[in-house]
Amino acid sequence: MTIIDPSDIAPASKLVRLRLEHRDLDAAIEALRSTACTDQLQLARLKKRKLRLKDEISQIEDMMLPDIIA
Secondary structure, three states: OOOOOHHHHHHHHHHHHHHHHHHHHHHHHHHHHHOOOOOHHHHHHHHHHHHHHHHHHHHHHHHHOOOOOO
């Protein structure tokens, strides 16, 4: 039986939420690209938001994984 640390629950749920938002942004970017009149400014904003989410996801993943002492 594994014991779940309560401090890991909040980052884990946030990680799930961020990954979902990242995937939704992928869909929004593709939908915007497929339109005849692509709004370049909106596309750039979505891409920036997606990159910020990716950085935040990486940061949380790093925080959740223990450091390995070699």
